Amino acid sequence: MASIPLKAHKLVFSLVLLLMSCSPLMQQDIQDRDSKAKKVLLISFDGFRADYLSAERTPYLYALAQKGAKSEGLIPVFPSKTFPNHYAIAVGLHPENNGLIGNSIYDSTLAQMYRIGDREQVERADWYEGEPIWNTAEKQGVRAGTMFWVGSEAPVQGMRPTHWKRYDGSVPDSARIDTVIQWLSMGTDLEVDLATLYFSFLDSQGHRYGTDAPETDAALLRVDGLMKYLMEELESAGLTNQTNVVLVSDHGMQNISRDRVITLDSYMDLEKVLMIGGSPVATMNIEAVYRAEVYNTLKNAQEEGAPFQVFLKEELPERLHNSKHPRTPDLTIIADLGYSLTTTQQLSSNPNYPSGGNHGYDPQHAEMHAVFVAIGPDFAPNSHLEAFESIHVYSLLVHLLGLNPAPNDGDLMTFEGILSE
Numbered sequence: 001m002a003s004i005p006l007k008a009h010k011l012v013f014s015l016v017l018l019l020m021s022c023s024p025l026m027q028q029d030i031q032d033r034d035s036k037a038k039k040v041l042l043i044s045f046d047g048f049r050a051d052y053l054s055a056e057r058t059p060y061l062y063a064l065a066q067k068g069a070k071s072e073g074l075i076p077v078f079p080s081k082t083f084p085n086h087y088a089i090a091v092g093l094h095p096e097n098n099g100l101i102g103n104s105i106y107d108s109t110l111a112q113m114y115r116i117g118d119r120e121q122v123e124r125a126d127w128y129e130g131e132p133i134w135n136t137a138e139k140q141g142v143r144a145g146t147m148f149w150v151g152s153e154a155p156v157q158g159m160r161p162t163h164w165k166r167y168d169g170s171v172p173d174s175a176r177i178d179t180v181i182q183w184l185s186m187g188t189d190l191e192v193d194l195a196t197l198y199f200s201f202l203d204s205q206g207h208r209y210g211t212d213a214p215e216t217d218a219a220l221l222r223v224d225g226l227m228k229y230l231m232e233e234l235e236s237a238g239l240t241n242q243t244n245v246v247l248v249s250d251h252g253m254q255n256i257s258r259d260r261v262i263t264l265d266s267y268m269d270l271e272k273v274l275m276i277g278g279s280p281v282a283t284m285n286i287e288a289v290y291r292a293e294v295y296n297t298l299k300n301a302q303e304e305g306a307p308f309q310v311f312l313k314e315e316l317p318e319r320l321h322n323s324k325h326p327r328t329p330d331l332t333i334i335a336d337l338g339y340s341l342t343t344t345q346q347l348s349s350n351p352n353y354p355s356g357g358n359h360g361y362d363p364q365h366a367e368m369h370a371v372f373v374a375i376g377p378d379f380a381p382n383s384h385l386e387a388f389e390s391i392h393v394y395s396l397l398v399h400l401l402g403l404n405p406a407p408n409d410g411d412l413m414t415f416e417g418i419l420s421e
Ligand code: AMP
Pocket: 046, 081, 082, 083, 103, 116, 117, 122, 148, 149, 150, 151, 153, 167, 169, 200, 203, 204
């Protein structure tokens, strides 16, 4: 579809959907991959808040963005945490439709807890539903390589990208870039058309020092230098004219402090609940006999002005798209922006807690919005979009790669204003 004029997209898109619904056999016949389709490099800098992008803090990237497309912000899925957001970007599905509903999840059928530091669970396919972009590519004969991406370490749908790496935060920045440039330009049968890159250091500094600290400025300059290095390496490999670079992040960052805390043990006996996720979104399962009591206590406090919102599973606002999965926990408490959920014990044993920054809050806060910049032959120079939801990115990647999408929650029309004709 890469060469079809934009205005015809809606029609073609509807036609394709219509054909797909007619007969599964027809799906294979719809179209061969467009010979003009480009390579795609998807990059995530964890915790890159939308407004970090500026002439002062990221001068190279800011200038680069003028040559392509950028958005006011990329609206994360709820909760605005790392794992649900990277996976939602990869599959184009809201958390309630892809299973990865948090950084910490309990599944009663598996009788298992998922935590981001638990390698066995992170690499277990049962947690991940939907079709990640690397599978969409590989299934249609397009090779993919993932230099880290949430979900890429598990055999989702029983398959993996041609090249993939187990997450290792100690791999140097430039080695990550060199590896994907090599995958994109190997000149053999194993060369990829889709590659992903991921860096966590900006998120780490945002957590440690907050959004405005000199250390966070330094991390942003490191991002800036890496983007310069990457663009130069793409050029040396002769890839610039055939590669679309899509830079995203998973969420933003918000400063937190010890003046803004909510002690959960003031509202419930923590021994009697199964605590799943922590702060600023506490999720828990509670035995039916105790549930109403905890809920009523929290709800009364909320109505009297306590800085949080509490929801039973069935009450979670539909716009958060996190309530329809069997893994959705019994109770969710969402702290107001800047507040931390904690316990009396945690406060007394950590005199400096909380400090720095955190994320996870309601995605409607602009402080939670992530960055989106796209540069390359398929993007109109100096083009611009309002903030949009990150579940649409899958549709964009599929389009750039000239592939047929798997069922997803996104809409390619989101990008009408930034794709070149
Ligand atoms: P958080 O700030 O708690 O939402 O999570 C951010 C952390 O996730 C980063 O510091 C990374 O170290 C970690 N992370 C990112 N990708 C992976 C992965 N594929 N496997 C394990 N940990 C990861």
